[in-house]
Amino acid sequence: GNSVTQMEGPVTLSEEAFLTINCTYTATGYPSLFWYVQYPGEGLQLLLKATKADDKGSNKGFEATYRKETTSFHLEKGSVQVSDSAVYFCALTGQGGKLIFGQGTELSVKP
């Protein structure tokens, strides 16, 4: 079945550091790929998405590229801020439309 694997956290960075959170997936067919973010005490909200191979999703300085050959969708940001502290979830939708999540990666950014 479909599944998503994320790098384990927590990840602690200093402000302005470079961020990478790895995500790989297993899926039949051609899934759509997403990154969701969860700020403390809140529900999840969409950060970015990509719907086909080689697409790049971007939002708020975050980027991720849909790599079919490596089945990956790694999240990157060139310079993180304290306000980026949150839990980040990689997810996919495949056949049947179920949205499947990875285990989440907690990011803490220190001033």
Next chain:
Amino acid sequence: NAGVTQTPKFQVLKTGQSMTLQCAQDMNHEYMSWYRQDPGMGLRLIHYSVGAGITDQGEVPNGYNVSRSTTEDFPLRLLLAAPSQTSVYFCASRLRSENTEAFFGQGTRLTVV
């Protein structure tokens, strides 16, 4: 614009009690789903629905029932609460197309003692 509304926000139950977690959306979304969030486990799909009158099981359906009598509402029922059901529950909705954004409620923190 209310989006996805979950009630209650917090609940404490005793083992063996029953309760219903409410979820309503006002965006006319066909697809609704329930997840539970546990530390280190991410979000796991409990049940989902692709439209009124249609429901199906997700990854962890045991101990939970759902129904979808209207497009707007998708309640989650716990019939005999167990401590293993202590978790944070999220309801989500989206249009049926697979590449559309899912909108989440604020969550219900449930403790079963």
